[in-house]
Amino acid sequence: MARGLMRAAFGREFSAQDVPRGGAYVIRHFDAGRFAYREMVLPAPLAFTKEPQSDLVVVRVAGGRVQRTLGREQGTFAAGDSFLGHVPGRPCSGASVDLYASAVTLPGELLARAVAAVAPRGGRPLRFTRHAPADHRLAAHWDRVRAYARSVCDLGADDVPLIIGPLADLLANAVLQVFPNTVVGHEPLLADTRDATRSTAVRATAYIDDHAHTDIGLADIAEAAQVTPRALQYAFRRHLGTTPMAHLRRVRLAHVHAALRAADPLDGATVTGIAAQWGFLHTSRFSAAYRAEYGRSPRDTLHG
Structure with missing residues (x-):
């Protein structure tokens, strides 16, 4: 071995x-x-x-x-x-x-x-x-x-299925950004800005809503919207004032919120466990994002 x-x-x-x-x-x-x-x-x-x-x-x-x-x-x-x-x-x-x-x-x-x-x-x-x-x-x-990849590996792929795909894409994109190469550094193509339409944003948000429970990342959302990842990011900034991944996090936060309201802590439900099911692994960051979105702590929601 x-x-x-x-x-x-x-x-x-x-x-x-x-x-x-x-x-x-x-x-x-x-x-x-x-x-x-x-x-x-x-x-x-x-x-x-x-x-x-x-x-x-x-x-x-x-x-x-x-x-x-x-x-x-x-x-x-x-x-x-x-x-x-x-x-x-x-x-x-x-x-x-x-x-x-x-x-x-x-x-x-x-x-x-x-x-x-x-x-x-x-x-x-x-x-x-x-x-x-x-x-x-x-x-x-x-x-x-x-270091983030190591922390995910410590948890195990089976425990964080929604994280592995986006993390792999994050690692690959980071390599292209960090180590000088012949691909990164060129100006964006004009077609990317032309594809950044409202209909692009609508197609992408519909895909996110239907697939938030699965292992999706920026490339998957862009493919579903039939544009490049860069065009997708332009569309979200132009028409929604956010990014595709930030929108995905917000949708998943909504699912966590619903799950917390429906859960019973006497049955063993925990904030950490429910959050992890939707890809939120960093407890303090998740709690801060949840409080900013819903005006209360996730623990208060679970025990409310």
């Missing part, structure tokens, strides 16, 4: 030295289907060579040091650094010493979907021009997104 996880992380060609007394190789793996999250404790020197694959892997180093060669680009990374550990279609190799790190794995099809959302009418193929974040601000953004 452990060796299989090592192969998944480093490929079939790897060599690991004996672990120092009192240490152990530890790999914690979470597969959410649309993405995977892995934490690794590698207390002894390890060398690896990984053949080309379709996945993209983003590594964040929490301790120790890792050297990685990817094509012509070489880099050495230490605690606090994030980098592209593997890019689709290219081999990589490297070595680590006393490494403690996390890795987010995104399938190639997920990345392609994110690229299509950004450039729906085609253009230059995706190529990462740098394998580290563009700046410290974007590096911090990636770390916040990664």
Whole structure:
């Protein structure tokens, strides 16, 4: 089992030295289907060579040091650094010493979907021009997104089914924003602004109302409305004064409100449990949003 996880992380060609007394190789793996999250404790020197694959892997180093060669680009990374550990279609190799790190794995099809959302009418193929974040601000953004993914993985996919799809899209979009590439950064197409009509907003809100209980994200809503995600965002800002995802959250808040009013705490119903069923995992943020919408706390609604 452990060796299989090592192969998944480093490929079939790897060599690991004996672990120092009192240490152990530890790999914690979470597969959410649309993405995977892995934490690794590698207390002894390890060398690896990984053949080309379709996945993209983003590594964040929490301790120790890792050297990685990817094509012509070489880099050495230490605690606090994030980098592209593997890019689709290219081999990589490297070595680590006393490494403690996390890795987010995104399938190639997920990345392609994110690229299509950004450039729906085609253009230059995706190529990462740098394998580290563009700046410290974007590096911090990636770390916040990664930490959120870790918190969801701690809960388990079965407990938060409405979160996994949007989280996968969030991770893929964050990669395109954080790591310099040939796709992100172009001006929006004029057609996107032309598609930002009131009928677009109406189609999208109808889809959200009918599918708020399912695992949907921005790309799903845009596809249902037959426009690009960017056109959808323009339509919501222009005609509704909000964003598609903010509208989705408001619809789900309404469902939570109805469920709280109908629930009986004597039967074991809890605010946390009901909120989680509708994708609200952060208790304090949910409570603040609920109070802003309904003028009272969710607990008061449940026990009222």
